[in-house]
Amino acid sequence: MKKVLGLALGILTAIGGFLDIGDLVTNAVVGSRFGLSLGWAVVVGVIGICIFAQMSGRVAAVSGRATFELIRERLGLRVGVLNLGASFMINLMTLTAEIGGVALALQLVSSVSYLLWVPFAAFALWLVIWRVKFSIMENVAGLVGLFLIGFAVGLFLLGPDWGELGRQAVHGVSTSNEKVSTYWFYAVALFGAAMTPYEVFFFSSGAVEEGWSVKDVARSRANVLVGFPLGGLLSLAIAGCAAVVLLPQLISVTALSQVMLPVAVAGGKVLLAFIILGIVAATAGAALETTLSAGYTIAQFLGWSWGKFRPPAQAARFHLLMIICLIVGVGTLMTGVDPIQVTEMSVVFSALALPLTYLPILIVANDPEYMGEHVNGQALNGIALIYLVIILAAAIAAIPLLIITGAGQ
Amino acid sequence: MRVSMWAAGLILLLGLICGCSQQSTATEDLIHALSEAHSAIASSVLGIDLYDQQRSTRAVTETLLEDMAEQIVDAERALETVTIDSEQSQSERDAALAAIHTGAAALLTSRDQLQQRGAVDNTADLEAAGHQIDSVLGQLRGGQ
Numbered sequence: 001m002k003k004v005l006g007l008a009l010g011i012l013t014a015i016g017g018f019l020d021i022g023d024l025v026t027n028a029v030v031g032s033r034f035g036l037s038l039g040w041a042v043v044v045g046v047i048g049i050c051i052f053a054q055m056s057g058r059v060a061a062v063s064g065r066a067t068f069e070l071i072r073e074r075l076g077l078r079v080g081v082l083n084l085g086a087s088f089m090i091n092l093m094t095l096t097a098e099i100g101g102v103a104l105a106l107q108l109v110s111s112v113s114y115l116l117w118v119p120f121a122a123f124a125l126w127l128v129i130w131r132v133k134f135s136i137m138e139n140v141a142g143l144v145g146l147f148l149i150g151f152a153v154g155l156f157l158l159g160p161d162w163g164e165l166g167r168q169a170v171h172g173v174s175t176s177n178e179k180v181s182t183y184w185f186y187a188v189a190l191f192g193a194a195m196t197p198y199e200v201f202f203f204s205s206g207a208v209e210e211g212w213s214v215k216d217v218a219r220s221r222a223n224v225l226v227g228f229p230l231g232g233l234l235s236l237a238i239a240g241c242a243a244v245v246l247l248p249q250l251i252s253v254t255a256l257s258q259v260m261l262p263v264a265v266a267g268g269k270v271l272l273a274f275i276i277l278g279i280v281a282a283t284a285g286a287a288l289e290t291t292l293s294a295g296y297t298i299a300q301f302l303g304w305s306w307g308k309f310r311p312p313a314q315a316a317r318f319h320l321l322m323i324i325c326l327i328v329g330v331g332t333l334m335t336g337v338d339p340i341q342v343t344e345m346s347v348v349f350s351a352l353a354l355p356l357t358y359l360p361i362l363i364v365a366n367d368p369e370y371m372g373e374h375v376n377g378q379a380l381n382g383i384a385l386i387y388l389v390i391i392l393a394a395a396i397a398a399i400p401l402l403i404i405t406g407a408g409q
Numbered sequence: 410m411r412v413s414m415w416a417a418g419l420i421l422l423l424g425l426i427c428g429c430s431q432q433s434t435a436t437e438d439l440i441h442a443l444s445e446a447h448s449a450i451a452s453s454v455l456g457i458d459l460y461d462q463q464r465s466t467r468a469v470t471e472t473l474l475e476d477m478a479e480q481i482v483d484a485e486r487a488l489e490t491v492t493i494d495s496e497q498s499q500s501e502r503d504a505a506l507a508a509i510h511t512g513a514a515a516l517l518t519s520r521d522q523l524q525q526r527g528a529v530d531n532t533a534d535l536e537a538a539g540h541q542i543d544s545v546l547g548q549l550r551g552g553q
Binding site for chain 1: 441444445447448451452455456459463464465466467468469471472473475476477480550
């Protein structure tokens, strides 16, 4: 019974923890401009993150060591630095976006400018990282993040023409004035949002934090293979709500407050309250994960003592690094840069860094020295290689599309 | 040597992409600004309606109007950089500017009313500005 409850908790937190500010914003923007015609990009991204997250979780469970420790050891300093540099910078950008997301969600509750919430949000995040146990932190954020199921409830309450939504998913939106390059820009952005690198670092390091071993591989796989696709369905529900309410009125989403309009239409103040609570939890959870991931990547690479399972005094550099990252995130936001634009940039640059993140994981997962009999099977390697081609294509296309479309304008 | 050649090639390629991406016409710029303004007005009207029906909170509606006011002011400012090369494009720009300006004024009034009194008198001005923007937008799209 305890095992079943543990499994259910893991799956629920994986669903609640799947969505972050990047998923929220990108799916709402895409839904309002392209309807569900880019739903396929979410599906492709979710399958990709499932493949590599379960691989990364298995590597950590079998070897007892997290991704970056192994990458440096297996691939050497030069490749390791390249991987670390790209991953860390993207992670820092994502962290900035997530802090901005928490502040924007708090503005929706209070109507006090998000800029005033930014330092408080960052301080609260630091306090949680400093004081709260890893399992409590992960489970509370994931479970409260489940309130985002309100988007799926909202979509049903809106009573959409399901046939029309299906047609949009298959044939696109006939009334769209958007250019082909903009369509592909957002395809890459959705793919990047679903496959954000920090999710894999956090998943792998979290496995070490919680002391997973070979016997936990099945549980880790279930968390990923059930939790993430259900999280992906919530992404589609966000796009669906925007497609039903905003697209017909030619309202294109540029602010988080606009994402609330379909919710209020569907379920009034009650649903609105659930969703805002869910957004605060999801963005705060993602901010905690990215802050920890920043510490994990550098500390694992440089061989520092790391982890929340150790008292802060025994992992001082790990904690100091996270504080610095939070300060950098706050400083960036306090310049007045639009958090939504930071979010959009972070998902596109995520796509750019994906090959550097996922290729090393694939190499380590195939190394019998670390994995023993738990190396990847042929079928998994086949799918992973196909994904590497997709990832490479997305990475190559990301910057040219960013420039050509003026960041999706 | 090989790395520097790769870097030079990459910079050249990005330069070419940047150069090609700056080719939008004055009409496209006007359409973009008007579309942004339309989106801001339509969002605000919907938000105020939901607030009047007690389906949304004051904080959410205030935040929405604040965001949309910023958006429409940005759209108006974007017209400053539109280059005019004929009498027709000048009249198109003037029409767009007038429509967006009317929308911005209506939106700012609604925002201030909500912040100061907790209610918006009515959305008639906003809706009228929305129609004006849609009309100019329709003419520009029709002429493309």
